Amino acid sequence: MSQVxxxxxxxxxxxxxxxxxxxxxxxxxxxMFFGTLISTHLLYRKLYPTGFTDAEGxxxxxxxxxxxxxxxxxxxxxLMSSFLMALAVSAMHKGQIKSFRRNVxxxxxxGLIFLGCQVFEFTHFFHxxxxxxxxxxxxxxxxxxxxxxxxxxxxxxxxxxxxxYSFTGKLGGHVGALDVEVAGLYWHFVxxxxxxxxxxxxxxxxxxxxxxxxxxxPLTK
Amino acid sequence: xxxxTHHAPVASKxxxxxxxxxxxxxxxxxxxxxxxxLTTVDHxxxxxxxxxxxxxxxxxxGVEALAIRTQLAxxxxxxxxxxxxxxxxxxxxxxxxxxxxxxxxxxFFNFLVPLQIGARDVAFPRLNAFSLWTFVAGAFVLNSSWxxxxxxxxxxxxxxxxxxxLVYSDFAPANGWFSYAPLxxxxxxxxxxxxxxxxxxxxxxxxxxxxxxxxxxxxxxxxNFICTIINMRAKGMTMMRLPVxxxxxxxxxxxxxxxxxxxxxxxxxxxxxxxxxxxxxNPSAGGQPILWQHLFWIFGHPEVYILVLPAMGIVSExxxxxxxxxxxxYPIIVFSxxxxxxxxxxxxxxxxxxxxxxxxxxxxFALLTMAIAVPTGVKIFNWLGTIWxxxxxxxxxxxxxxxxxxxFMCGGFSGVMHSAAPADxxxxxxxxxxxxxxxxxxxxxxxxxxxxLYFWFPKIFGRMPNAGVAYLASGLVILGFNLAFGxxxxxxxxxxxxxxxxxxxGNGWETWNFVATIGAFILGIGVxxxxxxxxxxxxxxxxxxxxxxxxxxxxxxxSSPVAEYNFAQSPVISARDAFFEDKHGGRRIAYExxxxxxxxxxxxxxxxxxxxxxxxxxxxxxxxxxxxxxxHMGWLVIAGLTVMFIGIWLWxxxxxxxxxxxxxxxxxxxxxxxxxxx
Numbered sequence: 001m002s003q004v005x006x007x008x009x010x011x012x013x014x015x016x017x018x019x020x021x022x023x024x025x026x027x028x029x030x031x032m033f034f035g036t037l038i039s040t041h042l043l044y045r046k047l048y049p050t051g052f053t054d055a056e057g058x059x060x061x062x063x064x065x066x067x068x069x070x071x072x073x074x075x076x077x078x079l080m081s082s083f084l085m086a087l088a089v090s091a092m093h094k095g096q097i098k099s100f101r102r103n104v105x106x107x108x109x110x111g112l113i114f115l116g117c118q119v120f121e122f123t124h125f126f127h128x129x130x131x132x133x134x135x136x137x138x139x140x141x142x143x144x145x146x147x148x149x150x151x152x153x154x155x156x157x158x159x160x161x162x163x164x165y166s167f168t169g170k171l172g173g174h175v176g177a178l179d180v181e182v183a184g185l186y187w188h189f190v191x192x193x194x195x196x197x198x199x200x201x202x203x204x205x206x207x208x209x210x211x212x213x214x215x216x217x218p219l220t221k
Numbered sequence: 222x223x224x225x226t227h228h229a230p231v232a233s234k235x236x237x238x239x240x241x242x243x244x245x246x247x248x249x250x251x252x253x254x255x256x257x258x259l260t261t262v263d264h265x266x267x268x269x270x271x272x273x274x275x276x277x278x279x280x281x282x283g284v285e286a287l288a289i290r291t292q293l294a295x296x297x298x299x300x301x302x303x304x305x306x307x308x309x310x311x312x313x314x315x316x317x318x319x320x321x322x323x324x325x326x327x328x329f330f331n332f333l334v335p336l337q338i339g340a341r342d343v344a345f346p347r348l349n350a351f352s353l354w355t356f357v358a359g360a361f362v363l364n365s366s367w368x369x370x371x372x373x374x375x376x377x378x379x380x381x382x383x384x385x386x387l388v389y390s391d392f393a394p395a396n397g398w399f400s401y402a403p404l405x406x407x408x409x410x411x412x413x414x415x416x417x418x419x420x421x422x423x424x425x426x427x428x429x430x431x432x433x434x435x436x437x438x439x440x441x442x443x444x445n446f447i448c449t450i451i452n453m454r455a456k457g458m459t460m461m462r463l464p465v466x467x468x469x470x471x472x473x474x475x476x477x478x479x480x481x482x483x484x485x486x487x488x489x490x491x492x493x494x495x496x497x498x499x500x501x502x503n504p505s506a507g508g509q510p511i512l513w514q515h516l517f518w519i520f521g522h523p524e525v526y527i528l529v530l531p532a533m534g535i536v537s538e539x540x541x542x543x544x545x546x547x548x549x550x551y552p553i554i555v556f557s558x559x560x561x562x563x564x565x566x567x568x569x570x571x572x573x574x575x576x577x578x579x580x581x582x583x584x585x586f587a588l589l590t591m592a593i594a595v596p597t598g599v600k601i602f603n604w605l606g607t608i609w610x611x612x613x614x615x616x617x618x619x620x621x622x623x624x625x626x627x628x629f630m631c632g633g634f635s636g637v638m639h640s641a642a643p644a645d646x647x648x649x650x651x652x653x654x655x656x657x658x659x660x661x662x663x664x665x666x667x668x669x670x671x672x673x674l675y676f677w678f679p680k681i682f683g684r685m686p687n688a689g690v691a692y693l694a695s696g697l698v699i700l701g702f703n704l705a706f707g708x709x710x711x712x713x714x715x716x717x718x719x720x721x722x723x724x725x726x727g728n729g730w731e732t733w734n735f736v737a738t739i740g741a742f743i744l745g746i747g748v749x750x751x752x753x754x755x756x757x758x759x760x761x762x763x764x765x766x767x768x769x770x771x772x773x774x775x776x777x778x779x780s781s782p783v784a785e786y787n788f789a790q791s792p793v794i795s796a797r798d799a800f801f802e803d804k805h806g807g808r809r810i811a812y813e814x815x816x817x818x819x820x821x822x823x824x825x826x827x828x829x830x831x832x833x834x835x836x837x838x839x840x841x842x843x844x845x846x847x848x849x850x851x852x853h854m855g856w857l858v859i860a861g862l863t864v865m866f867i868g869i870w871l872w873x874x875x876x877x878x879x880x881x882x883x884x885x886x887x888x889x890x891x892x893x894x895x896x897x898x899x
Contacts, residue, residue, distance in 0.1 A: 013453060136500045
């Protein structure tokens, strides 16, 4: 539009925009971040395969704690939110601001459902006797999934701000599409991390009757 | 971004009309004086501030070191208490690594990288300012623990309820720079207030939040520099034409973004243990303290290379300049740096040989540790090859750079000794280890960084350091350093344990401890003299031309001090050592037809990075005070989070802004007069 806004379009050495590159770098770093958290959880699962002891002193197994149907539902919702995010990015690239708004509202809505499920799950587990203080499993589980939930919450906040910003008329053109695409990269990443957490934290507990880690119960084949 | 009013190109930012951002706030573009420094997004000014803070903290860490050496000068000494001694060595290590060496390296990254790649700024100028102010916030949080400690010793807090309730009262961190669990963590069951019994006082909480904030600063800076180096190279500046210092910046930044998440998670876990009664490292609830060691060293070993690679890059610039030869084996030096970075992630357990890893991991980590000596050795041979047959000029930077090679090599030799696990079992926790890593980090890194300071100060300030004082300081540093740390090899092998506040007479350690203390004071005087000379230079040094050393890389093609737009016209590169080729070879630097009357784009200044950094300061002070039990401190943390969020939000809303600045027409390169006369 003017000389002042020109550098945003200035070619880079690689042809990749700065904003996109720095988001990829952040995601590389975040991979190590979640990798460390997930490793902590898995190491302790291997070390203490029998679950945890609740406040009444009962030995509890993880399969009896988890509500895999609910978590599968929230996982599906988060996956679908990524689909809507892709549609929102595509709409921005085509300059269809109304379509962008519709889709991004959907992403926000689905993200909130996911967070709601997590809040429900945390409350439920807490009432079942799993706390951050009473076991290593409680510590690793709540901190790992809670950190992921924080990532989702930041993503939702970001998208809400983008949604309202779009009404100022300043979110548009190449720069606007790039801003949305970068937010999309973040959202997809958070989604992919959840797929890994869902597999490594939830699903493996259901591999065979005694779970991947072995609960001490006899294995039946 | 696009605004309704646009400035015509101006000759100076003072000619700008006040520009309102989208929110109606006036950008601080026209500020001068201290407000200019607080809001600047100029990578050169940010670099200077990084350097000034780093030198300040070097002196703070140095005073701590001298207190340690004074305590150890005589057997059964009582210069400081054991409690104070623990805080001194912890803060010495933490300060030197996170507040001394890393920010001084960052100062060079900031000042040099855009100049060396032919760019006008970094990719994200405001993010760069954010890194600086967040670093300052973290540094202040860590060192404010001393203020609490002194207040405690002076009895200021005695009448407060929270102070009476404290079980442990070490206010400065006291666990060593690695804060091993469970000493830094908790043991036993959490009470109703979620507090499990702890082993140490709130100093650990200062350490946790301080390092966390410094980590955020380092991560943000590293994302920025990788992006800058990969994306903002001038035309023709291919990766294999990058100056080696820029290459090492790239490798270091990659190490930071991949290594810091491990410590970030470890710190979060430790914080949850201490503040919320979690059990990550709580042995009585099944937590494994050894996990802390693994997580810490997965970060901690790459950190060693994060500290040393920039110094290696600096030396790789200085040696060719003063040998009058191109760097010997440039591709191999670059490749070795990358291999060191890669292998640096695969050797962390050599810090843990005595923890009982089992024979297979121990053997594997021993072998990998020996392997990492190979690329390091390759670099040293290449540096020797660079000097070999050259016309050597023994300028102050060259003397320090040669000192770097020699001292770093000594540290490398004792490092290879540690890599043999059986030998390491004997050396673990002894003064031999102290000797080893000070040869690497002080004899190596500090000499390298000082060489860099003396080398680039004329570029930064356009003034020459006093050579006589520089030689004297270099001599004192190298002499004092060897006197202080050479004897520690012997002391360690003779059994003196590290982290112990005193020793009894009769072990045969008295003489060499006394010698080491004398050496430490000589070293302290040397470093102080070297820094004082630099400060004097910045204000009063003799003015010099743009290329006083006969430099080889692009930054020497610019005026000293460098104009705020760096390059009046963007350079087009056709060779490695572009400026040297331009002066003496056939391949000239071409210049693009930009700048001039149309101007070059300058980013707008901003208060927001400072505001966001201030938010971190509030969080960083609030968390440990919350842990102390000071009332209402939870609100300070929440207020800090709010300030940080508002800072980042307004930062996003104000947009990058920017204005066009006129540059001199024609070739941006001034006549390199000094290079001709030398």
